[in-house]
Amino acid sequence: MRHSDEHEAWMRLALHEAQDALVGGDVPVGAVVLDPAGRVIGRGRNERELHQDPTLHAEVVAIREAAAALGDWHLTDCTLVVTLEPCVMCAGAIVAARVARVVFGAWDEKAGAAGSLYDVLRDRRLNHRVEVVSGVAEVECGRVLREFFEDPLRRPAAPRPATPPATH
Secondary structure, three states, rough: OOOOOOHHHHHHHHHHHHHHEEEEOOOOEEEEEOOOOOOEEEEEOOOHHHHHHOOOOOOHHHHHHHHHHHHOOOOOOOOEEEEOOOOOHHHHHHHHHHEEEEEEOOOOOOOOOOOOOHHHHHOOOOOOOOEOOOOHHHHHHHHHHHHHHHHHOOOOOOOOOOOOOOOO
């Protein structure tokens, strides 16, 4: 499906969330979930560094907020808009939540699960398939990520190596 002006407007909302992630020291990925009328019912940004929780990707945070807003985990007929192609974990959450459509910006050649490395969202073997709109504001979404990873002052500190167990 080709993207529209509406998709571009939605992506601006997701980019705003990505900027908030950046300010918080996380990888700048942002997401919003819209109901069938186009109203935002969930917002999310990467919060992995903030909470030291590897599951707090922007998509998962937005899906949780949307489900809470609806009082239902079924996000049927909803659209998730995200600045970066969802990873396998997020694609699984999207399928499990029965999201109807995903609109994303930049491709993720290293971990993408919406067409680049894997295509979990449209896998015919699963019980739900998702409509995918890709490349919306791709240049801007990619630039935000590239600038983050090229600037060592913006990146989170490298994890400390685990202390080896004491030996006797």
